[in-house]
Amino acid sequence: MHDGSASGSTVGGAAARAAGQPTPALRTPAQPLTRLVRFGDALWRPALLLGIVFAGWWALSETGAVPHYLVPTPAQVWQTMVDKRAFLWLNTYVTLYETVIGFVLAVLLGLVTAVLIAYSRTMERALYPIVLFAQVIPKIAIAPLLIVWFGFGLAPKIILAVLIAFFPVVISGVAGLRSTDPELVDLSRTMGASPWQTFRKIRFPNALPHLMAGVKVAVTLAVVGAVVGEFVGANEGLGYVLLLANGNLDSALLFADLFLMSLIGIVLFAIVEVTEAVLIPWHASRRSGTPLTTS
Amino acid sequence: MTVSSTAAPAVDLTGLTVRFQSKRTQTVAVDDVTMRVAPGEFVTIVGPSGCGKSTLLKIVAGLVAPTSGTVSLMGRPVTGAQKEIGYVFQRAALLDWRGVRKNILLQAEIRGMDRRQAARRADELIGLTGLTGFEDALPHELSGGMQQRVALCRALLHQPSVLLMDEPFGALDALTREQLNAELNRIWRETGTTILLVTHSIAEAVFLGTRVEVMSPRPGRIVRTIDVDLPAERDYAKVMSDQRFDRFATEIRGLLGAGANH
Known part of the structure; x- marks a missing residue:
């Protein structure tokens, strides 16, 4: 499930940059609150994707659509x-x-x-x-x-x-x-x-x-x-x-x-x-x- | 210095020729250049791009060996990289990971200068160049003009006998350039350092130099030496409106043809 580990951070980083670019307010350094916001901003996309994958897995295995010895x-x-x-x-x-x-x-x-x-x-x-x-x-x-x-x-x-x-x-x-x-x-x-x-x-x-x-x-x-x-x-x-x-x-x-x-x-x-x-x-x-x- | 100041010129180039050999072709970069710079003089070399003027500075610094001719610095022949010079390049070439003061002190660290003395000297130079308040700023936090001021401080820290400047303000906008020209004139007067500056700006060459050496396109030759009989203290507005400035500039422009700007 974590196969994307090598590229995971670059994806997160790109998300942060993409989000940070158009809003100059996010680019000013140091404020702990802004930093927290930026961190959350970088995190929610991969977290959402991971959630979807997890939900799919759960649905697939729990409903018995795929036998347990496979998934x-x-x-x-x-x-x-x-x-x-x-x-x-x-x-x-x-x-x-x-x-x-x-x-x-x-x-x-x-x-x-x-x-x-x-x-x-x-x-x-x-x-x-x-x-x-x-x-x-x-x-x-x-x-x-x-x-x-x-x-x-x-x-x-x-x-x-x-x-x-x-x-x-x-x-x-x-x-x-x-x-x-x-x-x-x-x-x-x-x-x-x-x-x-x-x-x-x-x-x-x-x-x-x-x-x-x-x-x-x-x-x-x-x-x-x-x-x-x-x-x-x-x-x-x-x-x-x-x-x-x-x-x-x-x-x-x-x-x-x-x-x-x-x-x-x-x-x-x-x-x-x-x-x-x-x-x-x-x-x-x-x-x-x-x-x-x-x- | 060991040699009495009246005797030896700060820089002495005689019959200097540089040829670069590539696979098939041979390029003559500098052709039979003879030039003397007295201690305390501010000599500017003006010429079109690619006329070998940067090579000339590298030869004085001992970074490039001439094909023929002799070079001496403060009366001693130049054989390898020279330590008693300061060097400023077109790009500031600062260490990105060091703040302003620590960038200046690189000079002291490598030379093994006395720490406390070097730190005091660095603070003096920071004051002299108007960098006060930016001592700990990193290069990327500074404008191009400020970065070049840091490079100048670094080049002056060890009180070099000769300061070599290779188009130091070439990458700056016109206004910053004028401002730094005026500052350099003041710093030269206050420190008494011998300066050899290369530029392709006619205005800069005349404004800064006590003497202008005009170089031809490749192969680089000195086509004329102009003594700039303006007062040592130069005010930008005054110099620009001075008739003598116009005369010098026109003369140089005539020599360079269309090959130079300003």
């Missing part, structure tokens, strides 16, 4: 979640753990690769083909190999999460680092800046808005990577539970499991969004308000 009722799903909360929590925790470790490693590794590519032509020529190869190879196809190599434990899942989340970080990082104003680079040279100073004070902060876009994509992909790893060989995690539920035709458990997977993605995405707002409040995509002066 369970919302009440059944809820009951399963309550009854099996310890089991579900344990497996959610495993998947969450794999996702977060994989995501963090992907960001670190992606950032280092992006810096190497952006700073050195030689490195670019050497690394780009490998990065691209790692991206285009179907992850599901190498998952069995990783299981053979690294066993049934967490390692293959984390590696898959890294492999799948790494690419957008590299691409956005390189784009960000390359977008530095050449005049700023000239300026830093006349200040006698060291390459590290130029990176830390100019190029890296300048790259952050680009980079965060890639990081947001990466966090949603990391969940996919972890679950794919669990599909191929695991005895715990939400991917494993999904196979289990499918084998038993336990559609209520299956739905509960899907819901938890989506929840992981949404919560992690929200955390990245908040981090972005803290890191780059100055960026055009995040600010509202008008210039202080006109002259």
Whole structure:
């Protein structure tokens, strides 16, 4: 039901922008009340859509139009979640753990690769083909190999999460680092800046808005990577539970499991969004308000 | 400075030629330019777009190496990026995530200047350029004119021997431009900084310069040097109605043909 998690916030953001544009009053910053209004304004559309989908599901399953082993009722799903909360929590925790470790490693590794590519032509020529190869190879196809190599434990899942989340970080990082104003680079040279100073004070902060876009994509992909790893060989995690539920035709458990997977993605995405707002409040995509002066 | 002020010119260009080599063609950007700027002088270079005047400033700053000819700054030959200059570009090139004061202080941070002294100097410059009250404003909250004032403060923070300005007001509207021209004249008089300014506006070149170097279209050559014998303190209305201004402007326009505006 939360399949739209990756695009969810952009939809909400677009709604806020679309609503904010024609009424300048909403664009003035700071007032808590206006902020609340804007938040509500951004929320009601997706909430309404979600409500309609939920109502459709409820009507379809509750009336018996579709058998319960295909589509369970919302009440059944809820009951399963309550009854099996310890089991579900344990497996959610495993998947969450794999996702977060994989995501963090992907960001670190992606950032280092992006810096190497952006700073050195030689490195670019050497690394780009490998990065691209790692991206285009179907992850599901190498998952069995990783299981053979690294066993049934967490390692293959984390590696898959890294492999799948790494690419957008590299691409956005390189784009960000390359977008530095050449005049700023000239300026830093006349200040006698060291390459590290130029990176830390100019190029890296300048790259952050680009980079965060890639990081947001990466966090949603990391969940996919972890679950794919669990599909191929695991005895715990939400991917494993999904196979289990499918084998038993336990559609209520299956739905509960899907819901938890989506929840992981949404919560992690929200955390990245908040981090972005803290890191780059100055960026055009995040600010509202008008210039202080006109002259 | 180590060299006595009477001896060495602030900027000394001799027989400067710059050729850019692309795959098949060779472009001569600057052709045999010789120019001297004495300390405290305000020299403006006026010429049509693409005559290599920006390249000239980059050479003085040591950001571009000339194909032939010699460059020296304060009596020392220019071999790499020069630290004793201040640079202002057409675009303010500010750091979007820093407020006005912190943008100015970037200069101090990278140079490792004394913090307290730099902060005091920044406040002085903020006062001098009329930015008081906007110390913490972010660049996107400022108008183009205000942003350019911040860039000017940043370029002056370390009290450079020479201030290089590359069409600094080219992106501003006419009124803001006039206002900033008058302010720059005042700042030049108050700080005594040597300034080398590039522009394609004839009015700006004459209004600001104690001397105007007129450049031809590519390949860029200096076709005439005009000493502007107007008083150092320049009032916009007075200068514009001065007959000498008209004479200079007409002369330059004749040299540039239809290639320049104003």
